[in-house]
Amino acid sequence: MSTELRTPRLSGSARRLLVHGGFTAIAILYVAVLVVAPLIGIAWAALRGGLSTWTATLSQPDVVHAYVLTGIITAITVVVSSVLGVVVALVVARDRFPGRSLMSAFVDLPLAVSPVIVGVMAVLLFGRGGWFEPWFSARGIQILFALPSMVLVTMFICIPFVIREVVPVLQELGVSEEEAASTLGASSWQTFLRVTLKNIRWGLLYGIALTTARAIGEIGAVLIVSGSITGKTETATLYILRAFDQNHDASGYVVALTLALVSIALLVGIEVFKRREERKLRT
Amino acid sequence: MSTPIRVEGLSKRFGEFEAVKGVTFTAEAGSITALLGPSGSGKSTVLRVIAGLDAPTSGRIWMGDEEQTFKTVQERRVGFVFQHYSLFRHMNVAQNIAFGLSVRKVPKHDQRKRVDELLELVQLSGFRDRYPDQLSGGQRQRVALARALAPRPEVLLLDEPFGALDARVRQDLRRWLDDLHRELGVTSLLVTHDQDEALELANRVVVMHEGSIEQVGSPNEIYNDPATAFVAGFVGSASVLHGHVVEGHVQFGEHRVGGAGHLEEGTEARAFVRPHDVRVFAGDRTGGSLEATVERITTLGWLSRVMLRLPDGQVLTAELPNDELEGVELGARVWVDLRRARAFQARDAVTAAIVADG
Secondary structure (H helix, E strand, O other): OOOOOOOOOOOHHHHHHHHHHHHHHHHHHHHHHHHHHHHHHHHHHHHHOOHHHHHHHHOOHHHHHHHHHHHHHHHHHHHHHHHHHHHHHHHHHHOOOOOHHHHHHHHOHHHHOOHHHHHHHHHHHHOOOOOOHHHHHHOOOOOOOOHHHHHHHHHHHHHHHHHHHHHHHHHHHOOHHHHHHHHOOOOHHHHHHHHHHHHHHHHHHHHHHHHHHHHHHOOHHHHHHHOOOOOOOOOHHHHHHHHHHOOOHHHHHHHHHHHHHHHHHHHHHHHHHHHHHHHHHHO | OOOOEEEEEEEEEEOOEEEEEEEEEEEOOOOEEEEEOOOOOOHHHHHHHHHOOOOOOEEEEEEOOEEOOOOOOHHHOEEEEOOOOOOOOOOOHHHHHHHHHHOOOOOHHHHHHHHHHHHHHOOOHHHOOOOHHHOOHHHHHHHHHHHHHOOOOOEEEEEOOOOOOOHHHHHHHHHHHHHHHHHHOOEEEEEEOOHHHHHHHOOEEEEEEOOEEEEEEOHHHHHHOOOOHHHHHHOOOOEEEEEEEEOOEEEEOOEEEOOOOOOOOOOEEEEEEOHHHEEEEOOOOOOOOEEEEEEEEEEOOOEEEEEEEOOOOOEEEEEEEHHHOOOOOOOOEEEEEEOOOEEEEHHHHHHHHHHHHO
16 A cells, blocks of 8 residues: 555646536436436327327317316316315324324325326225215215216325425415414405415415326326226226227327426426516516 | 414423423504514414414414414415524515415416515515525525515414524624514514523513513613512523512521512512622722622623622622722622612512522
């Protein structure tokens, strides 16, 4: 071993620059390969067939029905999970009660459980011999292989998004503005609408965008509970699955691209609105 | 517009912790009353309970003849100014000030008039369209004050209103608040840990310590005639001399200071001496009764603080105008005279001495 001091070949700042550049390159490459490349692939596949493929696909009654069904499920899911999501977020962020941290852990459960398992759980509860099945079938209400179960599993899967976006915002805000509002005579409801909701709106909108994107794209759980009945319980994603099964690849790509574009438009749109408003506030 | 606040036997527990222990006092109509105490003394809790932000464990609250104890915060008609402003960050200055009016469904036209009035009062007329994060700390607190005053509250509650500001702004705002109060005459309760603030602004000072009231009095009484060792140590600075009560004096070593006439002969006692009550004579014994050595001299501008070591090892702090410093230098032997001292029983003085040192 030599005891002689080696002069570093690169100065500290040059090395930092190199490391920094390296990380940037890795990040860009990672995102490009995993996100951008598939998007371009899908766009290319969907546009390759030209306009005729698009008109042919979008004029099919099955496809139209699939879009409508996805729209209905998404709308119900978004409304319910925004309202209840904000309620749960308020409780998790503000209230102190035994079991609170357990509850906030449970909120994340849908992220950890495969959608297929969610579908199986729904079948267990509502399928033949399931716990809730006798009650509903006695009243002639069809849950499984129908809209209710599809909405239910989608809602379950989408529980975390609004809550996870809103809780940290609420925690950072604290209660001081709300207390100020109450000393100024605002009722709890006025305080919520005019102060709390205003302050959490970007977190909430972001959560809604994620919920929408996730609801539109959901397939695993819906596949199990819906039965995929063409023209009845077939959502847009289930249609894509069938299109590839039946060698209508071109139609599958078209529907896939439209769904992807809706999700991207949502996320980008919110970002743009947020920036615009922030700029307005700072000038 | 002026209503007295009366608090009776107010207590507040947070689990095992007793933050406020049976506090009773009155804030006179139209005056400024200061709740003064170190952090953790329960003063902010008292204010929050009066506002209705926290519920008392026991005790009653009145504003004028009306009992408030069971009213909601919205019904109490208090103006509350928070230490960290708590302005609505997504509303501009005018919207912030109008908030209390708009939730009460005051007609838009009247809202506008009142907002203009208040903007002028707090000297922020050119700032109505600014957002809170475009304002300085002092401006924010003025907006917060205007917002609190807009619905014409019966009383104004201020929770360390200048605590988050730097010294200069604090001075300016203090004077400004004083003027404003003279103009409006709204009963105000000011929570502060800053004795200068309390002594300068308040008509009456309520000194709190560990959830209880130590003394209620005018700023003068609090400063010159502290009722307890804690008050003597907390309000204003003081040196603490340890000794025994002998013939109405506190005796330490061969020396004694007065002010212990009310204490039992022979008991242990502590004498509190204000730095400006210490006279220092340099050179030969021309005056003074105590011998001391100069240990340290620090300048405070036109004054100098002189740390003196007494023969029995105790430390005495004096503050002298710079032109009286002649002959008072490091290591010099000087003679000291104590103009006045306040003595307290030793067991009462323990906590006070800790505060005085800190």
